[in-house]
Amino acid sequence: MEPIDRRGFLFAAGAATATLASAPASAQTHNAGAIFLSTWDFGVEANRRAGEIYAGGGSLLDAVEKGINLVEDDPNVTSVGYGGLPNSEGEVELDAGIMDGATHRAGSVCNLHKIKNPISVARLVMEKTRHTTMAGDGALRFAIEMGFTPQQLLTPKSLEEWLRWRNASKHETFWIDARNHDTIGMLGVDGRGGVVAGCSTSGLACKIPGRVADSPLVGCGYYADAAGAAAATGNGDVMANYCTSVFIVRRIAQGAHPQEACDDLMRLMARSAPNLRDDMYCVIAIDRHGEIGAASMNSKQPLQYALWRNEGGTLHTAPALLG
Secondary structure (H helix, E strand, O other), X not given: OOOOOOOHHHHOOOOOOOOOOOOXXXXXXXXXXXXXXXXXXXXXXXXXXXXXXXXXXXXHHHHHHHHHHHHHOOOOOOXXXXXXXXXXXXXXXXXXXXXXXXXXXXEEEEEEOOOOOHHHHHHHHHHHOOXXXXXXXXXXXXXXXXXXXXXXOOOHHHHHHHHHHHHOOOOOOOOOOOOOOOOEXXXXXXXXXXXXXXXXXXXXXXOOOOOOOOOOOEOOOEEEEOOEEEEEEEOHHHHHXXXXXXXXXXXXXXXXXXXXXXXXXXXXXXXXOOOOOOOOEEEEEEEOOOXXXXXXXXXXXXXXXXXXXXXXXXXXXXXXXXO
């Protein structure tokens, strides 16, 4: 059986540029200085939505949450939210986390079923409870109590992919291939001290039920403080072991440029991480001044990232440590 391919369309896009809608003239003052940085080409529209929310008077947290919601709601993105590829038992399990750098508060959910917007549930964990992380059935009950409506998250497309995997005579188990690690990671700064990081994913396709990787873990899949923010995408089972995002933000706090901090993380991982030339290890970062960085481990699994600055958006390919 051929592996499920969810990255091919991204790699073909190269470093294309996308022009985004401008904010209304009345919102120019509030919008000045807001910058959003997101993973992958679906980050272009996510950033545009975040810019609209912020320009309309929303907070930086509102902007990041609603930007990520746009990707979670898209059934054509089979690695995040509604339509995400399921675990080995055919159940879509979602993970997400969000962090406010100004307050150093975070919220996250793991193994959330039947709720298509886990980033919004994660934000409520941060704002409505004294907890940081909720998981599984407890996270679902919390979401329902907060007013979310359970629904079927499998689309015909994702169900077909799962059935194709399950019915293959010698299907791979637990590990599909390195192209099934995408997340939406989004970072935002407003030039006035606001720093926010968020991350949402359906995780590894056909994973063992209950598997949690880096995406919902504070300091791993995302991290923010007064110095800046970072997010990771790729093989989360490995990347969690390096606390990638907090490593990058700590380097920024020490005076490193975000690009230097991302490169340092890649070099650290290269000392001991497995499968360096084939697997996906990617990060993005931003400091409070709006300087950015992005890096991937190898050119075989390149990272595309979207930048929204001065009310316009561009799509770029990150430099790779290894050719």
